[in-house]
Amino acid sequence: IDEIEALSSIYGDDWCVVDGDEKIYCIKINDCLDQPKWTLCLQVILPPGYPASEPPIYQLNAPWLRGQDYMELANSLEEIYVENLGESILYLWVEKIREVLIEKAQSSDPEPDIKKTSEEVDDDDDGDGFLLGYQQIQEDPITIVNYTASESQEVDEELPSIHHGNPITDRRSTFQAHLAPVVTPRQVKTVLEKLYENKKIASATHNIYAYRIYCEDKQTFLQDCEDDGETAAGGRLLHLMQILNVHNVLVVVSRWYGGILLGPDRFKHINNCARNILVE
Missing domain, CATH: 3.10.110.10 (Ubiquitin Conjugating Enzyme)
Structure with missing residues (x-):
C-alpha cells in the first residue's frame, strides 16, 4: 500500500x-x-x-x-x-x-x-x-496459454500433446522450447520421458524446464524447475511463467551448445523461446 x-x-x-x-x-x-x-x-x-x-x-x-x-x-x-x-x-x-x-x-x-x-x-x-x-x-492480440484441468486431465496417465517452438540460433548455439499442458507431477514426468526418447532432444547440452500446476482444492500452485547444468536458468524460466501468470503448463527449453560462449545472451534466448511458445 x-x-x-x-x-x-x-x-x-x-x-x-x-x-x-x-x-x-x-x-x-x-x-x-x-x-x-x-x-x-x-x-x-x-x-x-x-x-x-x-x-x-x-x-x-x-x-x-x-x-x-x-x-x-x-x-x-x-x-x-x-x-x-x-x-x-x-x-x-x-x-x-x-x-x-x-x-x-x-x-x-x-x-x-x-x-x-x-x-x-x-x-x-x-x-x-x-x-x-x-x-x-x-483485448491485446497476444494471448497467453493457460490450460484448465478439465481440458487435460481426462486420463492422468495419458500423454498430453506436446508442442515444439521455432528454434533460435546464435553463434552456433541453438535453443528450442517445448510445451505441454499438465495437471499432475506424473504428467510432467511422462512428458519429460517422451521428450527424452527423441535422440536430438536427449543429446542437448541442457534441457531446462519449469512447470506450474494450479491445485483448485488447496488454492495454491505446485511448481518446480530444473537448471540441468545451466545455472539459475530454471529459476528464471519459472519467474517468466509467474510474470505471465500461466498455469497447468510444462515448458522445456533445449540448448545445443555450439562451442562459443554467449554470456548473458543465453538467458535472453531461453526467455524468448519460452515466451514465444507460451503466447503462440
Whole structure:
C-alpha cells in the first residue's frame, strides 16, 4: 500500500486505480517531451504474494509495440524482477520504460503512426480514459496459454500433446522450447520421458524446464524447475511463467551448445523461446 501511495504521489494524473480491491493499476508513460511522440500504458495486477514471493502480472499496451521491441522491453522488466527478488519494483519498471521511450525519441527511430497513436488515451482525458486504455490492454492480440484441468486431465496417465517452438540460433548455439499442458507431477514426468526418447532432444547440452500446476482444492500452485547444468536458468524460466501468470503448463527449453560462449545472451534466448511458445 505504501508503494501505491508513493507512485500515486509521484506520477499524479498519469497514475490510475482501475480496481483497488483487485489491485489493478494503470500508468501512462511518455518520453518527457513537451509534445510526447512515444507513449505507452503499463497495466499491472498485484497478486497476494507481491512483492515477497510473487511478481506483478503486467501488460504493455501501445500500438507501435510489437515483435522485437516488445521482446526487448519485456526482457528488461523481467531482469529487473529477477535482480530485485522480494522488493517493490513498480517504480523501477516505470522508469525503465520511460528510459526506453526517451531513447526512442532521441534516436533516429521513425515516429509511431499518428493515426494509431490517436487511439491511445488523450493527454486531456479525465480518469475515464484510463478505463478505455485498460480495456484495450485486455483485448491485446497476444494471448497467453493457460490450460484448465478439465481440458487435460481426462486420463492422468495419458500423454498430453506436446508442442515444439521455432528454434533460435546464435553463434552456433541453438535453443528450442517445448510445451505441454499438465495437471499432475506424473504428467510432467511422462512428458519429460517422451521428450527424452527423441535422440536430438536427449543429446542437448541442457534441457531446462519449469512447470506450474494450479491445485483448485488447496488454492495454491505446485511448481518446480530444473537448471540441468545451466545455472539459475530454471529459476528464471519459472519467474517468466509467474510474470505471465500461466498455469497447468510444462515448458522445456533445449540448448545445443555450439562451442562459443554467449554470456548473458543465453538467458535472453531461453526467455524468448519460452515466451514465444507460451503466447503462440
